[in-house]
Amino acid sequence: QSALTQPPSASGSPGQSVTISCTGTSSDVGGYNYVSWYQQHPGKAPKLMIYEVSKRPSGVPDRFSGSKSGNTASLTVSGLQAEDEGDYYCTSYAGSNSVLFGGGTKLTVL
């Protein structure tokens, strides 16, 4: 089982939109609607931002949205704000009671 593939970095200016991809295979991302996204600030624990591809937990701004097409899931952050800067990780259920993480994407707000 290999980690899911994410771009190492992404960036955007305040107010813009940015999309982070998470690519797997038909055995994980493509095979199940169990993709989650986490935001992590330096020195802090990850925070759940999106689950089951596109659902937002209570308290997460609607500027964060998720989608999936084939073996690639995406996280879109609209109306970028300074506090959105941080590391973002995707996860996917990979069958056989296992979970895979992506390698992480560092989002910079310019």
Add this chain to the structure above:
Amino acid sequence: EVQLLESGGGLVQPGGSLRLSCVASGFTFSSYAMSWVRQTPGKGLEWVSGISSSGGSTYYADSVKGRFTISRDNSKNMLYLQLNSLRAEDTAVYSCVKDVRSSTSRGTFDIWGQGTMVTVSS
């Protein structure tokens, strides 16, 4: 306040063992599946092991299968991870995480502990 607090990390020689503990508070511990996730600067996050709410089902990443054992004591709100035959590549911060489901984890972790550092080195 919903909280997970890990302990038990430290420096251990290759081939050695450690037992990590995690105490949960602020939620009905016995109703949720739990997992351990580790994080290294170079390799990011990695799911290590999961356990169902009852403790009757356990799951492991291939990288730790046969070496690590997850368990829980619902009467004490405690989660454990026994680490045996440790290797240098097991060096990481190990965090206890709460799943939103009661049975098998699907990778939806809504509560995270701050983690405990495990260093494997001679």
